[in-house]
Amino acid sequence: MTPVADNGAGRIAGLRDIALVARFELGEALRSRLLVVMLLLFVGGGALGAWSFTALLERIEANAAKVVGLDANRRPGKMVRDLSETRSYREMLRLFLGSQEKADYFAAIPPIVVFFGWVAFKATPWLVLFTASETIASDVASRSIRFSVLRTGRLPFALGKMAGQAAIMIGASGLAAVAFYVVAGSTLDGFEHGKTALGLLGTWPRVVLYTLPFLAWAMLASMATASPNMAKGLAIGGAVILSMLHSFTSGPALRRGPISNALCDFAQYVTPFGHHEGLSYPPGGALAGDIAICLALTVLYFTAGFAILRRRDL
Amino acid sequence: MTGAAQALRLTDVHKRFGATEALRGLTLEVPRGSLFGLVGPNGAGKTTAFSIACGFLQADAGEVSILDGPGFDAARLKGRVGALPQDALLGRETTCVAHLTYFGQLQGLAGRAARREAERRLDQVGLGERRRAKVKTLSHGMLRRVAVAQALLGTPELVLLDEPTSGLDPRHAHELREIFRGARRQGHTVVISSHNLPELEAMCDHVALVDRGRVVAAGSVDVVTGRGEEIEIELGAGPTPVEALTVGLPNDQVTWDADRRLLRITFRPGPDRQAEDVIGSALRALLDGGARVSGVRRGTTLEKKFLEMT
Numbered sequence: 001m002t003p004v005a006d007n008g009a010g011r012i013a014g015l016r017d018i019a020l021v022a023r024f025e026l027g028e029a030l031r032s033r034l035l036v037v038m039l040l041l042f043v044g045g046g047a048l049g050a051w052s053f054t055a056l057l058e059r060i061e062a063n064a065a066k067v068v069g070l071d072a073n074r075r076p077g078k079m080v081r082d083l084s085e086t087r088s089y090r091e092m093l094r095l096f097l098g099s100q101e102k103a104d105y106f107a108a109i110p111p112i113v114v115f116f117g118w119v120a121f122k123a124t125p126w127l128v129l130f131t132a133s134e135t136i137a138s139d140v141a142s143r144s145i146r147f148s149v150l151r152t153g154r155l156p157f158a159l160g161k162m163a164g165q166a167a168i169m170i171g172a173s174g175l176a177a178v179a180f181y182v183v184a185g186s187t188l189d190g191f192e193h194g195k196t197a198l199g200l201l202g203t204w205p206r207v208v209l210y211t212l213p214f215l216a217w218a219m220l221a222s223m224a225t226a227s228p229n230m231a232k233g234l235a236i237g238g239a240v241i242l243s244m245l246h247s248f249t250s251g252p253a254l255r256r257g258p259i260s261n262a263l264c265d266f267a268q269y270v271t272p273f274g275h276h277e278g279l280s281y282p283p284g285g286a287l288a289g290d291i292a293i294c295l296a297l298t299v300l301y302f303t304a305g306f307a308i309l310r311r312r313d314l
Numbered sequence: 315m316t317g318a319a320q321a322l323r324l325t326d327v328h329k330r331f332g333a334t335e336a337l338r339g340l341t342l343e344v345p346r347g348s349l350f351g352l353v354g355p356n357g358a359g360k361t362t363a364f365s366i367a368c369g370f371l372q373a374d375a376g377e378v379s380i381l382d383g384p385g386f387d388a389a390r391l392k393g394r395v396g397a398l399p400q401d402a403l404l405g406r407e408t409t410c411v412a413h414l415t416y417f418g419q420l421q422g423l424a425g426r427a428a429r430r431e432a433e434r435r436l437d438q439v440g441l442g443e444r445r446r447a448k449v450k451t452l453s454h455g456m457l458r459r460v461a462v463a464q465a466l467l468g469t470p471e472l473v474l475l476d477e478p479t480s481g482l483d484p485r486h487a488h489e490l491r492e493i494f495r496g497a498r499r500q501g502h503t504v505v506i507s508s509h510n511l512p513e514l515e516a517m518c519d520h521v522a523l524v525d526r527g528r529v530v531a532a533g534s535v536d537v538v539t540g541r542g543e544e545i546e547i548e549l550g551a552g553p554t555p556v557e558a559l560t561v562g563l564p565n566d567q568v569t570w571d572a573d574r575r576l577l578r579i580t581f582r583p584g585p586d587r588q589a590e591d592v593i594g595s596a597l598r599a600l601l602d603g604g605a606r607v608s609g610v611r612r613g614t615t616l617e618k619k620f621l622e623m624t
Contacts, residue, residue: 013422314370
C-alpha cells in the first residue's frame with residue numbers, strides 16, 4: 001500500500017478529501033441518473049426558453065407587420081434586431097433603467113441574451129433547490145454518511161458534497177445556455193451568432209454566482225434534517241418565505257422610519273433574491289457589490305447548516 | 315491497565331434518545347491487540363457505544379479515549395480506525411470496487427493503491443468475482459461481506475464491527491471469523507458485537523457484557539466465564555459422593571445441583587495449583603466414591619454467564 005505523502009499539511013489533505021467527495025458525488029449522480037434528470041431539466045428549460053422567445057416574437061412581429069402592411073411570412077427576429085439598433089430603443093432603455101451607461105450596456109447585448117439572463121436568474125435557483133436539497137439528508141437517512149465521516153471530517157465531507165452539486169449546477173446551466181443558443185440560432189432571423197455566444201458566455205457565470213447562495217441554502221436544509229423529503233420541503237418552503245420577505249421589504253409599505261428602513265435593508269441583504277440586478281449590470285460597483293453579497297450569503301448559509309451538522313447525531 | 319495498553323476506553327458515558335436512556339454510565343476498556351467481544355441483549359446499548367466511539371453519535375456525558383487521544387477525530391485517526399456500522403447502506407448504483415476504492419482514498423491511500431486494496435479485501439471476503447457488481451444486485455449476506463471488507467481496508471489499528479456475521483451462512487461466517495483472528499494475529503485490535511455467544515466465546519480473548527446501558531462484567535474470557543477458577547462436573551445416574559469431594563477439597567467451594575446433577579467447584583488458582591490440578595483431585599475423589607462422570611468443563615459458558623448477569 002502507498003499512503004499519500006505526508007507533507008504535514010492537513011489543509012492539503014482536507015482539500016484532497018473535498019475533491020474526492022465531490023468526484024464521488026458526481027459519479028453517484030451520474031449512476032443514479034439524477035445527473036441525467038438535471039441535464040434534461042436544464043437543457044429542456046433552455047430550449048423551451050428560446051422557443052418561447054421565438055414564438056412570442058413571431059406573434060408580436062406578425063401583428064406589427066399587419067398593422068404597418070409589411071410581409072408577415074418571414075422568420076421572427078429581424079424586426080426586433082432592427083428595433084434594437086434604433087435611437088428610440090436606447091432612449092426607452094435609458095428611461096427604463098435610469099442610466100445612460102446601463103442603457104448603452106444593454107443596447108449592445110442582443111435582446112435574446114437579456115431574455116436568457118432573465119429566465120436563467122428566475123429559474124436556475126429553484127431547479128437547484130429542487131435537486132440539491134436531498135444530498136446530505138439522504139446520506140444521513142441511509143446512514144451511508146457513516147462510511148465517509150469515519151475517514152474524513154464532517155467539514156470536508158459537507159464541502160465536497162456542495163462542490164459536487166456546484167459542479168453539476170455549473171455544467172447543467174452551461175448546457176442550458178448551449179441549448180438556448182442552438183434553438184434560438186435555428187429559429188431567429190438575423191441571429192447574431194458571435195455576439196449572442198459572447199453574451200451568453202458573459203451571462204452564464206453571473207447566473208452561477210447568483211445561484212450559489214441558493215445552493216448553500218439547499219445544503220443548509222440538507223444538513224438540518226435526516227429526512228430527504230423534509231430537506232426538500234425546508235429548502236423550497238424556506239426559499240418561498242425568503243422570497244416573500246424580499247418582496248415585502250423592497251416595497252414602501254414596511255418602510256416607515258429609520259429603524260424599519262434599516263431592518264428592511266438588512267432583510268434585503270440576507271435574502272438571496274434580488275441580487276441578480278447588480279449581476280446584470282456592467283462591470284462596476286453594483287456588479288462587485290452583488291458578487292460580494294452572493295459569496296457572503298453562500299458562506300453564511302453553509303456555515304449555518306454546518307453548525308447543525310457538526311453537532312448532530314448521524 | 316495503563317492508557318497506552320488500551321486501544322479504546324469509554325468512561326462513565328451517558329447517552330439519551332428522548333425518554334430512552336441508552337447508556338447509563340457505561341465504562342469499557344479494550345486492551346490493545348485484543349479480539350474483544352461486546353455482548354448484550356437488544357437495546358442494551360452496544361450499537362450506541364460503538365457509534366459514540368466512532369464519532370457518529372455525541373455522548374451526553376463521559377469521556378472517550380481512542381488510540382491514545384481524546385474522542386474521535388477524523389483527521390488524527392485517518393486510516394487508523396475501521397468500522398462496520400449497523401444498518402448503514404451503500405449506494406445502490408455503485409459497484410463494490412468503486413465504493414471500496416473511494417473509501418480507501420478517503421482514508422489516505424493513493425488511487426491505484428486504494429484500488430488494489432479494495433480488490434484484495436473483496437477477494438478476502440469471497441467477493442472477488444462480484445467486484446464490478448452494483449450493490450443493488452447483491453444479496454444480504456454479500457452486502458454484509460462488502461461492509462466487512464470496507465472496515466478492514468488499509469491497516470487500521472482498531473476495527474469496530476457491529477454484528478459482522480449477522481445473516482451470513484455458516485461457511486461465510488466461519489471465513490469471516492478466520493479473517494478477524496488473522497487481523498488480531500497481525501496486531502490489530504478488533505471489537506465485535508454479536509448475539510452469537512458461542513461464536514464470541516470461541517473467537518474472543520476479552521469480552522464485556524452490556525445490559526441496560528452499563529457494563530455488568532468485563533475482562534478476559536477466562537475470567538468472565540471463570541475458566542481459571544471454576545470447574546463444572548456432570549455426573550451420570552448412580553452414587554453422588556459430594557461429601558467425600560468436599561473433604562478432599564477443603565479450601566474450595568463445592569456446590570451440588572441435584573436437578574441437573576452438576577457439581578460446581580470454585581477454587582483460588584495459584585502458581586502450584588491450576589485448574590488441571592483441581593480437576594485431577596476432584597475426579598479421583600469422585601471415582602473413588604463410585605460416581606459415574608459424564609462430563610467436565612472448565613468454567614461456565616459465556617451464555618450461562620450472560621443469562622446469570624442480565
